[in-house]
Amino acid sequence: MNRNDLFTRDKYVLLDGGMGTMLQARGLKLGARPELLSITEPEMLTGIHREYVQAGADIVYANTFGASAKKLEGSGYSVAQVISASLACARRAVQGTGALVALDVGPLGELLEPAGTLKFEDAYRCFQEIVIAGAQADVIVVETMTDLYEVKAAILAAKENSTLPVMVSMSFEQNGRSFTGCTVESFAATAVGLGADAVGINCSLGPVEILPLAQRLCQSVPKNFPVFVKPNAGLPRADGSGYDITPEMFRDAMAQYLPLGICMLGGCCGTTPQYIGYLAQITKGKAPQDTKPLQRSLLCTPVKTVDVCDVTVVGERINPTGKKRFQQALRERDMDYILAQAVDQESRGAQVLDVNVGLPDIDEPSLMEQTVKALQSVVDLPLQLDSSNPAALERGLRAYNGKPIVNSVNGEESVLRNILPLCKKYGAAVVGLTLDQSGIPPKAEGRFAIAKRITEAALAAGIPREDIYIDCLTLTASAQQEAVVETLKAIHMCKQQLGVRTVLGVSNISFGLPCRTYLNTAFFTLAMYEGLDLAIINPSSSEMMAARAAFRVLTNRDAKSMDYVNAYAGMTTVSTLQAAGAAAPAVQDAAKGSLGAAIEKGLKSEAKAAAAEMLKTMQPLEVVDGHLIPALDRVGEGFEAGKVFLPQLLQSAAAAQSAFEAVKDAIAAEGSASESKGKIVLATVKGDIHDIGKNIVKVILENYGFTVLDLGRDVPPEAVVQAVRESGAPLVGLSALMTTTVKSMEETIRALHESGLACKVMVGGAVLTPEYAEMIGADYYAKDAKRSADIAKKLFGVN
């Protein structure tokens, strides 16, 4: 078989069966590295491959599943040695048969960020090494993956370092999710988008259990996109003696896959040449059937897919335009502030989050990457990467785990040329604004003409129609009243004539007019009626969310009004006037209780309201030094005396933090910079991902007015050195929870000393003692968060 004929669907392509099974039958010991047998027992390997070819396999997987630098560490062999020996074994077996040899690429065996410590870029480099070493193969197979991020690293490494076709399969549990929570649909949307040539499911389950998952996979890929399966020989037997399906049962179960449109079949753990022989029997002389795709417009993260078949809410608040506090957060790289915005929008019903981190004087590409990574560690929603800077978009797209949407291109030739290929390469959907170098056409027909041009360019770039979203642009009613209906008309035309999705930033309509909500909801409803799919709005506006809910009832999309009733049963609507009257006493109540009492009791919203009330008559500094800090001190003293426990200390800290937000808002509104009591760099050291302790210290230090540069967890020594050098922070706090990572702590302190920086270092963590801290060169040992604040206060001369 020629490798170009792999995906032509003229005939079924048969894959081989289990390798580990065959090796164990030949005496491979548990815990041993099967890859080394390619060097020590090449004849045995070739023999196994040959048996599979004789049984009918068109592709044999070389014995390279675990041939990564990570897994071969300490084996005495290099990746290149093992791979070339393994490929040679397979090559000898297929000689003269027409069968092809696959470079088999398995998981690296370590969990990627954010759950693990392996960086995406490092995973990429591991796969790159494997792909380059495997250049002599006919096809690359990435298999048994459970982490979508690792899948992305592997596909990018394959595509950027080789011209071979790439097949990718993941393992799922019966609930349709991988161990890391990735769904079948997310896998399909992401892998196909990244340019995989075939996608599949292997291992973990038998053919009976995989069947419904394979059906979902076939429905989630484009028409007749190659899909393959390699199930185990059933499930493990209860007595531990192998798998529970005979070759004949396997044959019958596998026959069920043919109507789905599967075009490649094989076996995984427990299957032998006999199983593959039966696959040859059931597929003989047949051609694969057509798949029956659902052709949805999907956006996704590993754990969540959003099908944009109904009005979908894109949260607009991660955007610095016109927001001083947000701009300040971006300049300080205050990820917590951005995460808080994200989590709040998610809780209010946003289904996608727009992410705009562009400021004129900022390194937008690196900030985009940092923000995307921070967001996907905390929220499950798909992201809309919002920038006009191609470099920023590329960094964000590369770091993104799943299928995002890019906001945006427009009708300008150079923009289309620069950004559409990025969307194609990284498998993103795209927003096209109906404007070009001559501006926004006043009439619907003009905007439609641009939409048509964008759609054609996107299709030509290889982006499918269901991934194209046209923005017909909202103009403000106060300035261009006659243009409002043109936007609505253009939406209608795009939907009807181009068959694309539409998107609109809605709130701009009311700019400059009073009671903006009235106009926003009315316009939103009109736009939905004309066919708006993605609505970029502020999900905190209950009126906007209600307009959507009501629209879904009135257009019969919310069957039996179930969603509407769930959301609004038992609620009464109030007019603005009544609402204002009702809200007033609550504020007064809050002000009555003092800020100090609210903090001591750990009441977040009360503390914030009390601080806001005080700020009307007092200077920010007076509120902090006169009320906030003394309250914290009282709580801290109680903690030291054993009267207040950690959870209470934390609740108080959280209340103080929300009061601080009110203070920061007031300062940002004044336009002045927040006053800091001093800068402190904090990090959980390399190799360690326990960050709760570090986060506790951070909150307490911030409570006392210190500026904390939080480098996160698993932070390499050089990153700490760089942060101290750039910030000039006189104090560094390091945290480690494991005996094994105290070594990293010591290395970090040494690196700080060697770089000649004058900073002091305080350390903390469960396994440390004062003596141990001294031994590794730390200046201070902080037994808890309270103590770290005491150290900082002393060092910075703060009372």
Add this chain to the structure above:
Amino acid sequence: MKILQPPLPKELDAAQALRYMGCTQKADPATEALLQKAEALLRPAAQPHAVWMECPVAELPLQNTGSDLARHLQGCENAVLLAVTLGSGTDRLLQRLSATELPAAVAADAAASTLIEQLCDEIERELRREYQARGLYITGRYSPGYGDCPLALQSVFAAYLDTGRKIGLTVGGSGLLLPRKSVTAILGISQKPVTGYRAGCAHCVLQKTCQYRKRGVSCEQE
């Protein structure tokens, strides 16, 4: 080899979780409510998985793993290797709470640590029952990191059990189990009644910093 998807323990040992949260005396109602809230978030996020297998002790590379483990396995020719995890959903929840709601993160972390230990206890009880039915006895479970037994042994147990493929459990660079709320352990099997020896405080890495010892008790007593 057996792969299990055991249910979570029905009742959280709240007293233990509160101790992990730093409450050395009776907790106030707000703290108890915090723990309940955290448990409610944790239960749907956790996906417990376990895998175990029996193998001859002599086939395991236990040469440089300290005297405590050797003492524990005295008289046992075979052993059960066990790995249990609460899954990656637990980690996602903890990470999210850690960034957004620290008090709840501390409570959820404590609840998860308690639940994984309870789950291990339940699996151990079930194993003991199974072996007793065959006329055999098993020791208590012993995990890498106890006493003078190195954490690095975790990688060996993980490789033997193929935990990455079987239950999604991996070992990171510093011997860190990921997902975080996971346990690997070994239990000796014997013809005679055995209990094994817990490592005790003498060789424990936390000997000098242990909060329990400062109060004059030990973690086993509590």
